[in-house]
Amino acid sequence: MDAVFKALADKTRRRLLDRLFIEQGQTLGQLCDEMAIRRQSVSKHLSVLERAELVSVIWRGREKHYYLNPMPLAEINRRWIDKFTQHSSDAVLNLKRAVEKTDGPGRHEDSSDDTT
Amino acid sequence: MDAVFKALADKTRRRLLDRLFIEQGQTLGQLCDEMAIRRQSVSKHLSVLERAELVSVIWRGREKHYYLNPMPLAEINRRWIDKFTQHSSDAVLNLKRAVEKTDGPGRHEDSSDDTT
DNA sequence: TTGACATGCAGCCATATGGCTGCATATAAT
């Protein structure tokens, strides 16, 4: 689980997943095209994705073909994101109530500075 | 978006979100309890969550109260995870087909080593 | 006013991360 979040934290790796979504079974070489980094770096990224089981690998001769494995994402969805977004209306309500209650003592001028 | 993934990549930060899920509106001090790290470190983590807009902040006097903001998670869900998990059956099918096709020339003994 | 409490800010340090290069190995093609 931690490995999956860590793997998703990098832009390049998310891009690789995107490219595999468009066309699965691409080789390392193919995935290197249009990437501004070296093959070895791409390979490292793919290992990270592999360890997180976000991609599966099939060797065909000397070529390594990569495939998406959506299961970890589904898992994250189920065990993590749903948990928070389900009760989103509750959360907003709580926040609203809290804001109203805030008008008591002390400063409250820089509340809700969500533009940072 | 990148900030959200980066924020979620850390175990401590996910724990903080969990704790805020259980009880919203906790102060920095409260969130420090049961944490094995210093207040300043917790504060840093919360800033990361704040920048990613995963939490909102309300000052009440000298206390800083934290609230969950589930929107970025919903956004990730919508724009990212759904995309991959929707066609999961397709993906598995593709993989299956690929495996079958693999039985051609060259080595294929370490295929599907997803236990790594 | 003065002292206690909640938090912020700056800087230090060890480790993790993500890029690179150079060389090794395995498969394919001639």
Add this chain to the structure above:
DNA sequence: ATTATATGCAGCCATATGGCTGCATGTCAA
């Protein structure tokens, strides 16, 4: 057999990260 191609592995380096400490600031209570 020899060469070309696809990939792996090890090590280097700069920067990011996540912990810490020390001190500053703002707010509440006597």
